[in-house]
Amino acid sequence: MTGTPRTVLFLCTGNSARSILAESLLNHMGEGRFRAFSAGSQPKGEPHPMALEVLRATGLPAEGLRSKSWQEFAGPDAEPIDLVITVCDNAAGETCPVWPGRPIAAHWGIEDPAAVEGEGQRRAFERALGYLRSRISLLLALPDDGIDALALKAIGRAEGATPSARQDA
Secondary structure, three states: OOOOOEEEEEEOOOOOOHHHHHHHHHHHHOOOOEEEEEEEOOOOOOOOHHHHHHHHHOOOOOOOOOOOEHHHHOOOOOOOOOEEEEOOHHHHHOOOOOOOOOOEEEEOOEOOHHHOOHHHHHHHHHHHHHHHHHHHHHHHHOOHHHOOHHHHHHHHOOOOEOHHHHHOO
16 A cells, blocks of 8 residues: 555435445544545435444444535545445436546445334344445455456445346446
């Protein structure tokens, strides 16, 4: 590694659940090798309460996480992004802004735990967190010179991938 962490932007439409989980996970697990952010095309305005609860229950950082627009990361004055990873199928199909830094993009689709209501919701969030943890572990296992679009797309087809992520080529 060159000493400069790679910047990763996790995208989801609402930026309240999966992308928030991924941001916290990579910042924790990456141990300074990566700087993760999350955003959405139509942010909900705040993280889903169950996302924060599951993060805290598993010992992951939840403080300071917020739902934000992807516009914060676009444009000429924004910090360059190295990797853009969509975690929901809707965001993967949207026309994204132009990202500074010409990032590598991939889709890691995971079912939306916020769509589950009632008794099964916590389990859905825990399952999404587990799938994201697995993918991030695979990312962290790559050597710096092995992080490319093909490797990221292969990671996105891991267990728990949505049908569109399994077909992402």
